[in-house]
Amino acid sequence: MTSLPIAGPTQHAVYTGRTTSWPMVATTCAGALLIVLMGKESNGAWTDLMFVVPLILVAIGVLANVLTASSVRATAGPNGFTIRWGLVGWPRCTYRLDEIEHAEVIDLPWWRVSYGFWRTPKRTNCTVRSGPTVRLSLRNQRIVTITVPEPAAAVAALREASAGGQLGIA
């Protein structure tokens, strides 16, 4: 709703967005298919560890994918920027406004998409597709890149929320 007027001084404006991680959904479906195929191939040998152990591992992988990596939800506003993954909203990261030095919309090339939650010493990537993406530069020099449906609206919400121009919006 980017055409709406800027929130007034007494208004509380936030942006929320949810992006489905289709590669992870495809991986989950492939894993589920693998479970079915393993079940068919077992020929009733369910007590055989050669079948049971890989089956349990694949099942755990599928469940973990569904719970933690199927989608990414972002919230931007006076409470800062919060990222939640999957059905249960975990893992979760919150960057308070006073932690954010700079927020901008960048054009993420496909070869830099992380397709999940990646944390390195200097960067945090929560990207599931290429194209316009929010990039936060934190005061501790960490760079955070997050996929949201409307990056410009998310950055605008941060800008509205930042009292006294704490953020420099590109």
Next chain:
Amino acid sequence: MRWAIDHTSRERLQDQIATCVRRGVASGELPVGEQLPPAAELGTALSVDRNTVLAAYRQLRDDGVLEFRRGRGARVVSAGPALSSVTEAAQKLIATASGHGLGKSDLIRIIKELT
């Protein structure tokens, strides 16, 4: 989806939240099938109680805009009143106003005074 509420307004917070959803649905920003944020998350973001968000969601469910499903949260099920009806009403207003010799700026002033 952008949510804007005014904590100092006389309008109830749950009504303001419901208005945000209706506006999103009417503008097409919230298409049919779109999942709304969980009440606890939205409540935290808007600095309101979770029950206030749930009250807004229930209000929208009763109006046929949302549906609740266990494990799937609140989803948009109806596109709501089409914007075309608003456009039609606006056209009638413009015609009436021009009949009274009122221009665009006069209309905007009147609408601002009323809202």
